[in-house]
Amino acid sequence: MALIVQKYGGSSVADPERIRNVARRVATTASGEGRGSGHQMVVVVSAMGKTTDGLVELAHRIAPSPEPREMDMLLATGEQVTIALLAMALHALGFKARSFTGPQVGMVTDRAHTKARITTIRGERVRRALDEGEIAVVAGFQGLSDEDEVTTLGRGGSDLTAVALAAALRADVCEIYTDVDGVYTADPNIVPDARKLARVAYDEMLEMASLGAKVLQARSVEFAKKYAVPIHVRSTFKPEGGTLVTTEERSMEAAVVTGITHDPSQAKISILRVPDRPGIAARVFGAVAERSIVVDMIVQNISRDGYTDISFTVPRGDHARAATALDEIAREVGALGIVHDERVAKVSIVGVGMRSHSGVAARMFATLSKEAINIQMISTSEIAVSCVIEDKYAELAVRALHDAFELAREPVRSA
Amino acid sequence: MALIVQKYGGSSVADPERIRNVARRVATTASGEGRGSGHQMVVVVSAMGKTTDGLVELAHRIAPSPEPREMDMLLATGEQVTIALLAMALHALGFKARSFTGPQVGMVTDRAHTKARITTIRGERVRRALDEGEIAVVAGFQGLSDEDEVTTLGRGGSDLTAVALAAALRADVCEIYTDVDGVYTADPNIVPDARKLARVAYDEMLEMASLGAKVLQARSVEFAKKYAVPIHVRSTFKPEGGTLVTTEERSMEAAVVTGITHDPSQAKISILRVPDRPGIAARVFGAVAERSIVVDMIVQNISRDGYTDISFTVPRGDHARAATALDEIAREVGALGIVHDERVAKVSIVGVGMRSHSGVAARMFATLSKEAINIQMISTSEIAVSCVIEDKYAELAVRALHDAFELAREPVRSA
Numbered sequence: 001m002a003l004i005v006q007k008y009g010g011s012s013v014a015d016p017e018r019i020r021n022v023a024r025r026v027a028t029t030a031s032g033e034g035r036g037s038g039h040q041m042v043v044v045v046s047a048m049g050k051t052t053d054g055l056v057e058l059a060h061r062i063a064p065s066p067e068p069r070e071m072d073m074l075l076a077t078g079e080q081v082t083i084a085l086l087a088m089a090l091h092a093l094g095f096k097a098r099s100f101t102g103p104q105v106g107m108v109t110d111r112a113h114t115k116a117r118i119t120t121i122r123g124e125r126v127r128r129a130l131d132e133g134e135i136a137v138v139a140g141f142q143g144l145s146d147e148d149e150v151t152t153l154g155r156g157g158s159d160l161t162a163v164a165l166a167a168a169l170r171a172d173v174c175e176i177y178t179d180v181d182g183v184y185t186a187d188p189n190i191v192p193d194a195r196k197l198a199r200v201a202y203d204e205m206l207e208m209a210s211l212g213a214k215v216l217q218a219r220s221v222e223f224a225k226k227y228a229v230p231i232h233v234r235s236t237f238k239p240e241g242g243t244l245v246t247t248e249e250r251s252m253e254a255a256v257v258t259g260i261t262h263d264p265s266q267a268k269i270s271i272l273r274v275p276d277r278p279g280i281a282a283r284v285f286g287a288v289a290e291r292s293i294v295v296d297m298i299v300q301n302i303s304r305d306g307y308t309d310i311s312f313t314v315p316r317g318d319h320a321r322a323a324t325a326l327d328e329i330a331r332e333v334g335a336l337g338i339v340h341d342e343r344v345a346k347v348s349i350v351g352v353g354m355r356s357h358s359g360v361a362a363r364m365f366a367t368l369s370k371e372a373i374n375i376q377m378i379s380t381s382e383i384a385v386s387c388v389i390e391d392k393y394a395e396l397a398v399r400a401l402h403d404a405f406e407l408a409r410e411p412v413r414s415a
Numbered sequence: 416m417a418l419i420v421q422k423y424g425g426s427s428v429a430d431p432e433r434i435r436n437v438a439r440r441v442a443t444t445a446s447g448e449g450r451g452s453g454h455q456m457v458v459v460v461s462a463m464g465k466t467t468d469g470l471v472e473l474a475h476r477i478a479p480s481p482e483p484r485e486m487d488m489l490l491a492t493g494e495q496v497t498i499a500l501l502a503m504a505l506h507a508l509g510f511k512a513r514s515f516t517g518p519q520v521g522m523v524t525d526r527a528h529t530k531a532r533i534t535t536i537r538g539e540r541v542r543r544a545l546d547e548g549e550i551a552v553v554a555g556f557q558g559l560s561d562e563d564e565v566t567t568l569g570r571g572g573s574d575l576t577a578v579a580l581a582a583a584l585r586a587d588v589c590e591i592y593t594d595v596d597g598v599y600t601a602d603p604n605i606v607p608d609a610r611k612l613a614r615v616a617y618d619e620m621l622e623m624a625s626l627g628a629k630v631l632q633a634r635s636v637e638f639a640k641k642y643a644v645p646i647h648v649r650s651t652f653k654p655e656g657g658t659l660v661t662t663e664e665r666s667m668e669a670a671v672v673t674g675i676t677h678d679p680s681q682a683k684i685s686i687l688r689v690p691d692r693p694g695i696a697a698r699v700f701g702a703v704a705e706r707s708i709v710v711d712m713i714v715q716n717i718s719r720d721g722y723t724d725i726s727f728t729v730p731r732g733d734h735a736r737a738a739t740a741l742d743e744i745a746r747e748v749g750a751l752g753i754v755h756d757e758r759v760a761k762v763s764i765v766g767v768g769m770r771s772h773s774g775v776a777a778r779m780f781a782t783l784s785k786e787a788i789n790i791q792m793i794s795t796s797e798i799a800v801s802c803v804i805e806d807k808y809a810e811l812a813v814r815a816l817h818d819a820f821e822l823a824r825e826p827v828r829s830a
Binding site: 098 | 431434470473474476477478479481482484485486489491492495496498499500502503504506507513514516519540563565
């Protein structure tokens with residue numbers, strides 16, 4: 001008998017019919033999926049469909065900038081509705097089940113309302129429920145501060161609740177149910193022969209999460225990595241297995257590159273001929289950060305004659321605001337000026353295997369070159385290489401790289 | 416500086432506009448209504464409009480008979496939404512406010528889910544908030560069992576929360592805001608010159624609550640009486656004062672009768688020629704109770720020749736089911752049979768003053784007689800006399816009694 005944590009997102013529990021569907025799915029696992037004995041189960045759920053958006057809108061009809069503490073009090077009701085309904089649906093199927101709010105499961109957080117961080121998990125109540133043969137149905141996204149205030153965990157909070165509970169309870173696996181059925185070697189909408197990965201390493205998933213594959217938030221993957229919680233990403237609507245995100249293992253090294261990711265909606269800004277003095281980069285990026293604009297790639301080359309160029313990418317929607325801010329800074333620091341381009345995309349290759357293989361980056365550049373795609377910026381990490389290119393070539397680049405690294409083919413596993 | 420508990424029902428907080436309106440009302444009291452210093456305030460609210468009905472319907476779309484524990488988990492979200500929004504609205508007006516769920520205010524109840532009874536109130540958090548100059552906004556209707564489970568208090572639960580908090584905090588007054596502006600000598604829709612009562616005694620209010628005046632539930636009045644909490648019933652939508660429900664005082668005795676109540680939708684059932692043996696009444700009313708039918712008036716006269724008649728009234732909607740049950744019982748106990756009439760109404764006079772005045776009942780009967788209204792059943796308590804009459808005469812009876820006891824006139828207060 002295993003201990004399994006399952007998490008279902010808002011679209012999986014959007015209405016009573018879907019909640020009953022999730023209940024049947026949970027029941028199947030709890031009773032052993034027809035093979036062998038059943039499992040102990042913890043089920044984490046989000047608010048139904050667009051409930052959270054609706055509550056946020058309601059708050060803004062009351063006050064232009066609601067206090068974060070009261071926002072958490074308000075938003076926490078969304079998941080509480082779902083847990084009660086899912087427990088009812090499980091009872092109706094003849095299963096013992098009990099719902100728990102975030103405070104009730106002892107999900108202790110810091111006091112940073114609307115974006116709290118988990119500090120401790122006191123899982124006694126859930127453990128007791130499991131010992132009594134009950135399915136524990138837990139509200140995702142919410143916790144309790146050391147001052148007994150309701151808190152919420154921010155974006156991706158329900159995934160995090162599931163991973164954290166799986167860690168605290170030493171669950172065998174944390175299954176994250178979404179509307180995609182796993183992690184692919186590339187976006188299947190662009191690369192028809194993209195292959196679903198049976199496993200990826202935490203670090204690869206982290207690169208993929210931050211590089212634009214929207215399956216899991218980096219925050220949950222980091223937590224899972226830290227506590228070695230295996231995450232199984234799979235579809236709510238299909239029975240077959242998805243992708244296991246887990247610790248790196250020898251056989252993974254067979255593939256040099258695991259997947260190709262791309263982010264088609266970036267913009268590039270360069271400040272030209274910046275005096276190469278300490279503190280300049282801080283001023284440049286300070287100005288951007290002040291406007292709450294998230295900077296992705298940053299490239300600065302060596303200086304010549306005491307001047308250098310600094311380039312970086314931002315989400316395309318923030319491009320105009322960032323350019324305005326930078327124009328000012330450029331004048332202040334005595335740079336030549338700025339140039340910007342809002343029609344760029346980032347394409348990356350990711351794989352733990354490239355740590356021990358040389359020539360991977362070179363092969364990427366050669367592939368793009370063969371397609372006559374100009375590389376505008378390059379940035380690398382230990383297990384990824386990213387190139388900024390003109391956005392109209394993004395899909396072509398992904399397909400060419402997918403072919404070049406032979407990702408459609410199952411890699412030969414060395415034992 | 417007084418400590419004031421205010422309670423606003425669902426229709427008073429039905430939408431963001433009304434919530435902002437309640438916030439303004441609270442703010443006025445908190446800041447002293449323009450005269451003198453401000454007050455410490457606790458505000459108890461219900462779920463917005465028809466929210467609770469909507470949640471119940473949602474539950475029934477999931478399961479035909481949801482578990483009471485999960486029902487409470489679900490329903491408690493309704494008030495939690497309102498407290499967050501009202502706190503936001505108070506902040507927007509520049510006031511310090513903090514919302515509290517039932518569990519957070521330490522509203523401890525027994526374990527009877529969906530109809531829990533309050534056992535203790537640990538008011539420390541609310542007291543601390545008040546000491547810090549905050550307005551405490553509290554979710555009505557909900558509590559926490561000794562097993563840390565969310566419970567709800569059943570019908571009229573939010574009023575009860577307000578009265579109980581007022582008792583625990585030794586508040587100066589508990590103001591219940593409703594859509595009527597107080598307690599009247601009779602239903603103003605029927606008696607145009609009905610007069611709003613400035614004060615009524617707890618016992619009078621109890622009789623009126625159970626006799627059909629729907630302003631306050633008997634349960635809250637009983638609690639208020641036990642802990643001597645003055646209740647001020649007043650309108651959310653009008654500024655002027657309403658009715659103070661409080662301990663009896665000498666000046667109240669000036670009026671013999673305080674008010675006339677009526678319940679126009681009763682049905683009467685009689686079992687004829689019942690053998691007058693011990694246990695018969697228990698069987699009769701046991702059969703009715705088994706069907707969860709609430710019996711109101713019961714009249715049994717002395718027996719003649721070892722037989723008696725038993726009559727009682729039930730809500731008209733339960734009449735058919737009650738009659739069917741009684742038919743069976745009548746045969747079993749060897750009674751002659753049953754007769755029933757679903758077109759009766761109950762008219763009552765209420766007043767603590769009648770304790771010390773004789774002839775009050777006689778005057779009531781004479782008044783009805785003068786209008787040629789036949790009295791079918793009579794029942795009395797220490798401070799009320801009730802008559803069952805044909806329902807088409809109900810309004811006439813109320814008007815005639817209102818005149819006969821001169822209720823339109825302010826009673827002369829003896830000091």
